[in-house]
Amino acid sequence: xxxxxxxxxxxxxxxxxxVCCHTFIEYASVSEAKExxxxxxxxxxxxxxxxxxxxxxxxKDYEGMVVHSVIKGYEVVAENDDNLLLRVGSGxxxxxxxxxxxxxxxxxxxxxxxxxxxxxxxxxxxxxxxxAEASDLIDKVEVVSLCDGSCxxxxxTDCQYGYRQSKFKGEWKNQYLVTHVTYRLKKxxxxxxxxxxxxxxxxxxxxxxxxxxxxxxxxxxxRQKKLPDPKVEGNAGSFFxxxxxxxxxxxxxxxxxxxxxxxxxDENHEKIPAGWLIDQCGWxxxxxxxxxxxxxxxxxxxxxxxATGMDIVNLCEAVRQDVKHRFDIQIEPEVNII
Numbered sequence: 001x002x003x004x005x006x007x008x009x010x011x012x013x014x015x016x017x018x019v020c021c022h023t024f025i026e027y028a029s030v031s032e033a034k035e036x037x038x039x040x041x042x043x044x045x046x047x048x049x050x051x052x053x054x055x056x057x058x059x060k061d062y063e064g065m066v067v068h069s070v071i072k073g074y075e076v077v078a079e080n081d082d083n084l085l086l087r088v089g090s091g092x093x094x095x096x097x098x099x100x101x102x103x104x105x106x107x108x109x110x111x112x113x114x115x116x117x118x119x120x121x122x123x124x125x126x127x128x129x130x131x132a133e134a135s136d137l138i139d140k141v142e143v144v145s146l147c148d149g150s151c152x153x154x155x156x157t158d159c160q161y162g163y164r165q166s167k168f169k170g171e172w173k174n175q176y177l178v179t180h181v182t183y184r185l186k187k188x189x190x191x192x193x194x195x196x197x198x199x200x201x202x203x204x205x206x207x208x209x210x211x212x213x214x215x216x217x218x219x220x221x222x223r224q225k226k227l228p229d230p231k232v233e234g235n236a237g238s239f240f241x242x243x244x245x246x247x248x249x250x251x252x253x254x255x256x257x258x259x260x261x262x263x264x265x266d267e268n269h270e271k272i273p274a275g276w277l278i279d280q281c282g283w284x285x286x287x288x289x290x291x292x293x294x295x296x297x298x299x300x301x302x303x304x305x306x307a308t309g310m311d312i313v314n315l316c317e318a319v320r321q322d323v324k325h326r327f328d329i330q331i332e333p334e335v336n337i338i
Contacts (some may be wrong), residue, residue: 001025001032009066013053014116016234017309021048021062028070028091030144030151033177036067037149047146047174048338051121052093055236057337059309069120071179074100084185085139090120090178094127102212106185108137110212111192113219116230116237120178124168126161130219131195135161137183143176152176164241164334191215197222226297234303235294239316240274241334253327274323274331275299281322291315313337 007024010016022045027033040047046064050056071089074097078085084106088097094117098109111132121127122134123141138161141154159166168176189212193199201218202210210218228235242263245253250270254260257280263271278284278298285295290307291314294300301312301319316333323331 001027001035007066009053009058009062012050012066012068013056013058014230014234014236015053015057015307015309015312016230016303017058017307019058019061019309021064021066023065024068025065026068026070027177028072030071030142030179033069033071033144033179034149034151037144037146037177040065040146041149049174049177051090051118051124052116054116054230055121055125055335057236057309057312057335059313059338062338067177069118069178077182079187082187084187085182086185087180087182088119089180090118090123092119093117094119094122098216101185102216105187105189105212107187107189107212108132108185109183110215111195111219113216114223119181123159123178123181124166126164126166128164129223130198131192133161133163135159135166137185139182139184141178142180142182143178146175146177151179163244227300228294228296228302233294233305234307235300236335238274238299239301239333239335240278240299240319240331242271242274243277243329243331244269244271245329249328272329273299277323277327277329277331278319281319281326283319283322288315288318293319309337 004024006020008018008020010018025036027036048062048064048066050066050068070091072091074086074088076084077087095114097119098113101109111130115127115129123138127134135156138156141159143152145152191210198218201222207214227237244265247268261273261276265271275298283293284298286293287304289311290304291311292302292304294302301315320331323329
């Protein structure tokens with residue numbers, strides 16, 4: 001276990017905000033996580049548990065303790081003719097795991113290619129893209145309780161996954177350190193092609209029946225064209241969640257905007273892309289000081305260079321107000337603002 005003080009968090013947030021924390025601790029095993037839990041017991045200090053920092057906006061120095069997993073490794077713990085269970089350390093980079101699965105012929109994660117972040121965060125945030133979510137794959141999550149240092153295992157159902165939600169973000173926030181996540185993967189490739197412009201891109205390449213590697217390459221290419229590289233322009237990917245509205249409001253909006261994109265949720269609800277709403281308000285490509293809305297994807301807020309966390313927050317609020325005023329829809333940040 002490593003402990004550092006007055007530590008810069010610049011390398012731990014993809015927005016590129018240079019702030020410090022009072023104490024930074026990394027745990028590399030279950031035993032170190034248990035040791036850390038005992039160390040924290042009884043301490044009344046602010047706690048922030050981070051992964052790759054790809055879903056994080058820091059607005060000031062953190063006067064508390066930041067904790068990060070560097071638990072590595074993976075193993076197949078069970079399998080049959082159709083499926084296998086892959087147990088992965090919470091500190092592994094998510095996209096490295098997707099690439100490894102495709103290489104081994106373990107399927108189901110292809111549509112989640114190139115999502116930044118780490119394995120532990122996939123179980124907390126329920127990451128998702130192109131019609132797939134981590135919760136489609138998660139079998140169980142292993143944790144260490146910060147209350148008593150005990151090891152516990154939660155099933156997929158226990159975690160109560162929803163759209164970019166889990167109990168780890170609500171009732172269980174800061175109560176557990178994730179050590180391992182077990183994913184259920186398929187041995188037969190069943191591509192999901194009906195979300196966004198996946199089929200269009202495959203057709204452009206002359207591919208009618210893609211392999212898993214080809215689908216992964218298409219997803220990566222689409223994401224790279226739409227989303228800025230955090231090394232060039234700091235960002236956290238999709239800043240806002242796509243709002244889900246009631247059927248009545250959706251139909252009213254569709255009358256006004258017949259070309260409005262939308263996705264069926266159930267007979268009473270429809271999802272509307274937040275990026276489209278923001279674009280309709282004229283924000284795509286615009287800046288507010290050193291913070292801006294990406295020119296290719298209005299769902300992404302970017303650090304144009306030297307922006308503070310509060311610069312990004314001010315832009316976020318300006319965008320939200322305009323969307324609320326025009327559409328009477330309150331869009332909510334997906335990013336964790338600290």
